[in-house]
Amino acid sequence: EYGLAIAHHGDYCWLSNPSGVWRAKLTEESLDLTAAVLSVRQELTKGAGRLIVELNNNEGQYASPGEGAVVAGAV
Numbered sequence: 069e070y071g072l073a074i075a076h077h078g079d080y081c082w083l084s085n086p087s088g089v090w091r092a093k094l095t096e097e098s099l100d101l102t103a104a105v106l107s108v109r110q111e112l113t114k115g116a117g118r119l120i121v122e123l124n125n126n127e128g129q130y131a132s133p134g135e136g137a138v139v140a141g142a143v
Contacts, residue, residue: 104130 075082076094083090104123111118123130 070086073084075084079094081092081094083092101121101123104125105121106124107120107122109120109122111120125131
């Protein structure tokens, strides 16, 4: 009655439930950040986990995710 719903149209897919709606592109995109990685830290606890990646942004290239060369990094 109040579970998940999924739909797709064109290049996008939607997932929804009573607490929110999420949209994602169906086409695969990639962004190679290897040269900009300063550090990677993984934190694991029972039932949860976190991965923290620190990037070099000295030139401001990641200041506006979803624009220019970082379109694939859109949040």
